[in-house]
Amino acid sequence: MARYCFYCGRALTAGERCHCKDPSKEGNYESAGPGKKKESTDGSTSYSYQTAGASGGFDGRSAGFGGASAGAKTRSATRTRHTSGTAWNKTNSSTVQRFMERAGRVQKSLFRVRTFLDQIRTTLPNITRSFASGIQYITRPASKIRQESMRVRIPYSYLNIALFSVLSGLLALLMSRSGSPLFSNMLTLVFGSHQSFLFSNPLLSFFGLSALAFMFIVTMGASFYIAARFSNRKPTYRKIMDLLSISLVYMELMELFVLITILLGSRGSMSLLIVSLLLMGVTHLLSFRNALGLTEDTVFFFLIFVYIFCYILFKFLLYMTAQLLILI
Numbered sequence: 135m136a137r138y139c140f141y142c143g144r145a146l147t148a149g150e151r152c153h154c155k156d157p158s159k160e161g162n163y164e165s166a167g168p169g170k171k172k173e174s175t176d177g178s179t180s181y182s183y184q185t186a187g188a189s190g191g192f193d194g195r196s197a198g199f200g201g202a203s204a205g206a207k208t209r210s211a212t213r214t215r216h217t218s219g220t221a222w223n224k225t226n227s228s229t230v231q232r233f234m235e236r237a238g239r240v241q242k243s244l245f246r247v248r249t250f251l252d253q254i255r256t257t258l259p260n261i262t263r264s265f266a267s268g269i270q271y272i273t274r275p276a277s278k279i280r281q282e283s284m285r286v287r288i289p290y291s292y293l294n295i296a297l298f299s300v301l302s303g304l305l306a307l308l309m310s311r312s313g314s315p316l317f318s319n320m321l322t323l324v325f326g327s328h329q330s331f332l333f334s335n336p337l338l339s340f341f342g343l344s345a346l347a348f349m350f351i352v353t354m355g356a357s358f359y360i361a362a363r364f365s366n367r368k369p370t371y372r373k374i375m376d377l378l379s380i381s382l383v384y385m386e387l388m389e390l391f392v393l394i395t396i397l398l399g400s401r402g403s404m405s406l407l408i409v410s411l412l413l414m415g416v417t418h419l420l421s422f423r424n425a426l427g428l429t430e431d432t433v434f435f436f437l438i439f440v441y442i443f444c445y446i447l448f449k450f451l452l453y454m455t456a457q458l459l460i461l462i
Contacts (some may be wrong), residue, residue, distance in 0.1 A: 187449075271383050274422060282380050283421040287372065291379035295351050298382045301389045303344030307336060308396045314405040346455070350448055351378060357444040358422070361436050367426045377425055381417035387408045415441075 139152035146152060270278040282288060310318065358374045376440040377399055388410035392403055415437065 140379050268383075279380055279417055279420045280424045283377060283425040285376070288376040291372075291376045294379040294382055294386075295348065295375065298351065298389075299344045299348035301386055301393070302343075302347035303340050305393050305396075306343040306347075307340050308393065309401070311317060312396055312401045314401045316402060338435055346452075347450055351375075351382070353448045353451065354378060354440070354444045355446065356439045360443070361440050362426060364430060364439075365426070365428065365436060367428075369426065373425070377418075378419045380421050381414040384413040384417060388413075 137148075137159055139154055142152065142154040144152055144154065180350070185411070267278075355371065355374050355378055358378070359369070362369050386404050392406055395403065418437055418440075419433060422428065422436065428435075428436060
């Protein structure tokens with residue numbers, strides 16, 4: 135069996151000793167075959183190491199590139215979050231800024247309106263005071279009715295009665311022309327065959343109906359004056375007309391509303407006028423009870439007597455008016 139040198143790998147014969155480690159004979163005992171094989175092996179090994187090193191260097195560069203890519207992605211994600219947060223903050227701040235600008239404009243508008251109202255109140259104190267007093271008929275009606283009923287004299291009470299008469303005449307003329315069923319039947323009962331006079335002479339019809347409404351108020355005032363005398367109260371006729379003018383406020387509001395609906399194309403609503411009559415009765419209850427110092431039972435019978443007597447008296451006046459039209 136062949137033996138080989140442990141150091142140089144040369145084949146040795148039986149009993150031969152290799153002198154490759156002897157410094158004086160190192161070059162003479164190198165074997166070409168095994169040496170070359172080892173050299174080739176060493177070279178291959180070296181090449182393998184170099185290749186592995188090269189491969190290791192490439193892997194390192196690849197790992198470094200991957201790490202750089204991961205870092206870039208992280209920085210990009212961080213930059214994206216930062217950009218998104220900045221954009222959201224800008225949007226939020228712009229929304230708040232727009233809201234504050236709108237609120238400032240609204241506040242300026244309110245300030246201008248308030249300044250304008252103050253200027254009007256300073257320039258026209260009587261008109262603004264009258265308007266504020268009139269609003270109280272809606273905001274606190276019972277308190278306002280009691281307050282007005284205790285006044286010695288209500289200014290513009292006769293003017294208020296004249297306004298009611300004009301509105302009533304105009305509304306009656308428009309409702310008769312629009313063909314309101316209930317109102318047309320009432321006109322037929324009152325005027326009979328002379329109802330056509332309302333359509334042929336609108337101007338005279340307007341003045342006639344206004345005078346009829348004014349006569350209704352005067353008749354009711356006379357009824358209240360007589361009933362007050364029977365109740366051992368002695369109010370003046372002017373005081374009675376002042377108390378009646380308080381109740382006409384709600385009648386005028388309803389008449390204005392019905393008049394606007396007729397101008398917009400409606401036939402008019404007689405039911406709203408009936409509701410206004412009920413409101414007028416409630417106003418009479420509060421005002422006459424407070425002004426004359428009547429008890430609830432007394433003022434109840436007081437109103438019943440007034441309404442029945444007013445109906446009889448006004449019916450008689452309508453009959454006399456119809457007879458006058460027949461003569462004409």
